[in-house]
Amino acid sequence: MKRGRNKNIVPQDGQQPDFEGYQQNMAVLPLRITPRNNSPLTPPSSPEHEARPSKLRRHGSKIMTVLRSMTNNSSHASIEEEDIPIPQPPVSSGLGKKISMAMLKGQVDPTVVHRANLKTNRPVVISIDKEVVDPAHIDNVAGSSPNSPSTSAGDSMSTGRKSSAPGPSTGKTSLDSKWSSKHNIMSNSAQSSENKKSVGKHAIGDSGVNENILSSIAETECYATETPTPTIVTVEKAAAAKIFLECHYNDVTCSLMTSRSIRRRQLECALYEDTNSSEAEKNHKRFALAQMETDHLRETRVMKTLGMKALAGQDVTASKYEVVKVLGKGSFGVVRLVREKSETDSQADQKKKGAIYAMKVIRKSDMLRNSQEGHLRAERDFLVSAEGSRWVVPLIASFQDLSSLYLVMDYMPGGDFLGLLIRDNILSEPVTKWYIAEMILCIEEAHALRWIHRDIKPDNFLISASGHLKISDFGLAFDGHWSHDQSYFNNHRYYLMTKLGINVEGDTLDRKEARNAATAMKMGNAVTNGKDRHERNSSEISESGGILNWRNRNGNRTFARSVVGTSQYMAPEVVRGELYDARCDWWSVAVILYECLYGHTPFLAEEGGRQQTKMNILNHKNTFAFPSKPVVSKRCHDLIRSIIQDKDTRMCSRRYKLNDTSPAAQNNRDYAGRYVYPHDAEDIKGHKWFRDIHWDRIHMMVPPFVPNIKSMDDTHYFDEEDPISDFSDSASRPQVTSDEISEALKRFNREIQILARGYIERPHDSARLKKVEKEIDNFVMAEEQKDYLKAFVKHYGRKEKKRPRDKLLRDRETAPKVLELRKQGAFLGYTYRRFRGGRPSVGRVGGISAGNAAGKKVWYRTRLSIH
Numbered sequence: 001m002k003r004g005r006n007k008n009i010v011p012q013d014g015q016q017p018d019f020e021g022y023q024q025n026m027a028v029l030p031l032r033i034t035p036r037n038n039s040p041l042t043p044p045s046s047p048e049h050e051a052r053p054s055k056l057r058r059h060g061s062k063i064m065t066v067l068r069s070m071t072n073n074s075s076h077a078s079i080e081e082e083d084i085p086i087p088q089p090p091v092s093s094g095l096g097k098k099i100s101m102a103m104l105k106g107q108v109d110p111t112v113v114h115r116a117n118l119k120t121n122r123p124v125v126i127s128i129d130k131e132v133v134d135p136a137h138i139d140n141v142a143g144s145s146p147n148s149p150s151t152s153a154g155d156s157m158s159t160g161r162k163s164s165a166p167g168p169s170t171g172k173t174s175l176d177s178k179w180s181s182k183h184n185i186m187s188n189s190a191q192s193s194e195n196k197k198s199v200g201k202h203a204i205g206d207s208g209v210n211e212n213i214l215s216s217i218a219e220t221e222c223y224a225t226e227t228p229t230p231t232i233v234t235v236e237k238a239a240a241a242k243i244f245l246e247c248h249y250n251d252v253t254c255s256l257m258t259s260r261s262i263r264r265r266q267l268e269c270a271l272y273e274d275t276n277s278s279e280a281e282k283n284h285k286r287f288a289l290a291q292m293e294t295d296h297l298r299e300t301r302v303m304k305t306l307g308m309k310a311l312a313g314q315d316v317t318a319s320k321y322e323v324v325k326v327l328g329k330g331s332f333g334v335v336r337l338v339r340e341k342s343e344t345d346s347q348a349d350q351k352k353k354g355a356i357y358a359m360k361v362i363r364k365s366d367m368l369r370n371s372q373e374g375h376l377r378a379e380r381d382f383l384v385s386a387e388g389s390r391w392v393v394p395l396i397a398s399f400q401d402l403s404s405l406y407l408v409m410d411y412m413p414g415g416d417f418l419g420l421l422i423r424d425n426i427l428s429e430p431v432t433k434w435y436i437a438e439m440i441l442c443i444e445e446a447h448a449l450r451w452i453h454r455d456i457k458p459d460n461f462l463i464s465a466s467g468h469l470k471i472s473d474f475g476l477a478f479d480g481h482w483s484h485d486q487s488y489f490n491n492h493r494y495y496l497m498t499k500l501g502i503n504v505e506g507d508t509l510d511r512k513e514a515r516n517a518a519t520a521m522k523m524g525n526a527v528t529n530g531k532d533r534h535e536r537n538s539s540e541i542s543e544s545g546g547i548l549n550w551r552n553r554n555g556n557r558t559f560a561r562s563v564v565g566t567s568q569y570m571a572p573e574v575v576r577g578e579l580y581d582a583r584c585d586w587w588s589v590a591v592i593l594y595e596c597l598y599g600h601t602p603f604l605a606e607e608g609g610r611q612q613t614k615m616n617i618l619n620h621k622n623t624f625a626f627p628s629k630p631v632v633s634k635r636c637h638d639l640i641r642s643i644i645q646d647k648d649t650r651m652c653s654r655r656y657k658l659n660d661t662s663p664a665a666q667n668n669r670d671y672a673g674r675y676v677y678p679h680d681a682e683d684i685k686g687h688k689w690f691r692d693i694h695w696d697r698i699h700m701m702v703p704p705f706v707p708n709i710k711s712m713d714d715t716h717y718f719d720e721e722d723p724i725s726d727f728s729d730s731a732s733r734p735q736v737t738s739d740e741i742s743e744a745l746k747r748f749n750r751e752i753q754i755l756a757r758g759y760i761e762r763p764h765d766s767a768r769l770k771k772v773e774k775e776i777d778n779f780v781m782a783e784e785q786k787d788y789l790k791a792f793v794k795h796y797g798r799k800e801k802k803r804p805r806d807k808l809l810r811d812r813e814t815a816p817k818v819l820e821l822r823k824q825g826a827f828l829g830y831t832y833r834r835f836r837g838g839r840p841s842v843g844r845v846g847g848i849s850a851g852n853a854a855g856k857k858v859w860y861r862t863r864l865s866i867h
């Protein structure tokens with residue numbers, strides 16, 4: 001069978017509960033978005049928090065600004081309309097002040113935010129009048145990261161002043177300690193109104209003088225007097241705010257180290273072992289890293305600010321990239337080759353000018369209709385957490401505008417591995433071994449980060465300029481975290497709807513089904529599945545010590561069960577829809593290994609389509625066989641056979657088997673170890689077939705195929721027979737005229753012309769298209785004419801839009817507004833910028849040699865989810 005690009009990804013099920021009938025099933029729990037005391041916004045009282053009071057307080061005030069930005073923009077009912085009291089910033093015991101003072105003494109030029117006299121009454125964020133809320137601050141807040149700009153009191157990395165970062169910048173978000181002299185404070189007070197506005201956020205100095213600058217405004221001015229009726233707008237905005245806050249706080253309180261801390265620690269390790277440099281040189285290196293960190297924070301802050309502008313409809317960040325070519329297309333949108341445009345004429349930027357990247361553009365509307373928020377967040381989060389990895393396609397930046405999400409990645413000019421297979425048809429055993437070894441390292445890397453890829457296939461391994469493989473496309477990747485589970489997002493919305501008594505009927509089919517008691521019950525159960533994991537249970541929450549602790553315990557008990565992936569490469573347990581784990585990725589590797597050697601996959605059905613392929617997989621004990629040609633070594637056969645097994649007997653980590661049988665493991669509440677183990681390829685890597693593979697050096701060796709690249713933007717490995725159209729082209733494609741259609745059909749007789757026009761009149765889905773193609777096959781005409789007619793239907797016909805998975809997006813009245821609001825609010829915190837300083841693990845920190853010890857540490861073992 002001819003090998004081709006297979007796009008038959010089975011849509012996710014199982015994890016996409018529909019929410020019909022939800023209202024009837026939900027328990028009515030009190031809505032308290034921002035209670036004054038004991039608020040979810042108040043930092044949880046874990047010991048970790050107590051140790052970092054000033055940082056958490058800062059987040060608290062930022063979050064209030066986000067909430068205000070969401071409510072102030074609304075022309076409808078909103079969070080404020082709920083008459084929800086806005087919390088005071090948490091009162092500190094004074095520990096924050098002590099820490100700040102200690103930091104001040106120990107450092108030359110720290111960035112420390114002081115709170116004077118914390119126990120006394122002082123102006124709070126809520127006393128700032130609406131007018132003075134600066135959009136720039138809102139942006140900074142909305143996109144604020146745990147590594148937030150130099151306001152990190154405990155981090156001396158932020159002491160690098162006088163940033164050399166070129167390009168646009170937001171206003172200073174921190175005030176130098178040297179400004180805290182009386183003189184400066186006085187002159188400060190006379191500065192621009194923008195600075196005055198930020199004073200509410202940054203009470204500086206330890207004398208309390210600055211607080212006098214703030215005149216309190218009575219709280220009553222902030223509240224509406226009437227109680228407006230809550231609408232779906234209220235629900236959407238409040239849910240977006242809650243989701244943002246929970247994800248943000250989860251990152252803030254996440255015990256894993258931030259990548260910034262890891263970079264610093266790594267430098268310190270390198271410097272410790274560096275016996276050649278003097279103390280002054282070492283300090284210089286420290287200072288240089290601090291400087292780069294400052295630049296990085298500034299750059300990130302600018303991106304976040306622009307991101308908020310983009311959500312307001314301005315095409316800001318995406319327009320900085322010039323499209324060179326469309327590289328690939330998927331169900332999500334397109335991948336484009338782009339060139340970064342120069343922003344300024346400064347020398348530093350001139351150097352960067354023309355950098356080439358691959359930009360994945362994901363259309364929000366399609367993804368939202370298809371309830372893919374969880375997957376999209378997961379993909380971005382995985383790429384962020386894999387920062388610094390050798391085997392994962394590096395993410396440069398992620399951002400969004402109103403219509404799309406963007407992932408800017410390093411360009412892999414060698415194309416994808418499928419392209420190589422199409423060109424060569426079959427590979428020799430040694431060449432196959434090389435690539436399979438690299439694939440194993442790629443997957444091992446993902447598993448080490450506790451993710452299952454779930455869509456391992458040749459298309460998802462890209463070939464870098466040096467010829468090494470990197471794994472890509474984490475659109476279906478799974479880590480079981482609650483923030484990547486679609487039912488988490490839906491639960492927030494439907495919970496609020498129930499609370500507010502808002503009922504949405506959906507489309508005609510929904511209304512019909514609602515009259516059918518059995519269906520309503522079924523849908524109710526589907527909702528309960530997600531509800532169990534995500535709905536707040538007040539008593540359990542208080543026992544767990546806060547919503548995030550509770551979510552991390554309760555919500556993480558999500559298992560991989562969805563039937564996702566590309567059918568030919570799916571493991572039997574995935575096809576069956578059973579609970580599965582990371583062993584499914586190893587099955588797919590064995591399928592690719594077979595495919596490289598024999599030129600086709602082992603279970604692909606010539607007839608019967610995807611269903612038959614799946615049947616062959618389920619029945620693999622009878623259907624699996626090796627062709628007699630080409631001749632392949634016994635060792636290789638043995639390896640493939642050892643992996644093409646049911647998961648219990650599959651060759652991979654023994655630890656999974658232990659997990660399946662051990663009662664202790666069954667009751668294990670730590671989700672992370674249950675479905676993916678790091679280093680789970682140890683058995684496979686140890687197989688005799690791989691005995692001549694140097695696993696720890698393979699990345700330094702020359703691969704069998706090194707792409708022949710003539711320039712940075714050489715795309716000849718992506719050349720397709722038919723140029724791939726950019727989806728934005730088709731979106732803006734003008735209506736086809738009747739004359740054009742007549743011209744296209746003029747070679748046929750009148751009867752066929754009428755039939756062909758009929759075929760393109762109604763939008764088609766894949767089933768209808770197949771039916772039409774069958775009809776055409778029965779026409780009495782030359783094969784070539786039949787092919788032409790089929791191509792005509794595909795080209796001029798319209799694709800039918802899928803029925804949205806969420807009832808709110810099916811209901812004619814709510815759908816437009818809900819879609820608009822989700823485009824604005826569903827992906828808050830998507831922005832990310834990779835640290836430009838380079839990769840410390842290769843012994844250099846931003847161009848500064850960090851000694852020879854740096855390579856020893858793995859510095860990307862951190863989980864940074866959307867923030």
Ligand SMILES: Nc1ncnc2c1ncn2[C@@H]1O[C@H](COP(=O)(O)OP(=O)(O)OP(=O)(O)O)[C@@H](O)[C@H]1O
Nearest residue numbers: 327328329330331335358409410411412416459473
């Ligand atoms: N960083 C990159 N460099 C070069 N090409 C890329 C890069 N990322 C993606 N591509 C190209 O774009 C194609 C589609 O990208 P991607 O795999 O991310 O989409 P997809 O989600 O797999 O689509 P689908 O799942 O529907 O196949 C890839 O097969 C590859 O050819």
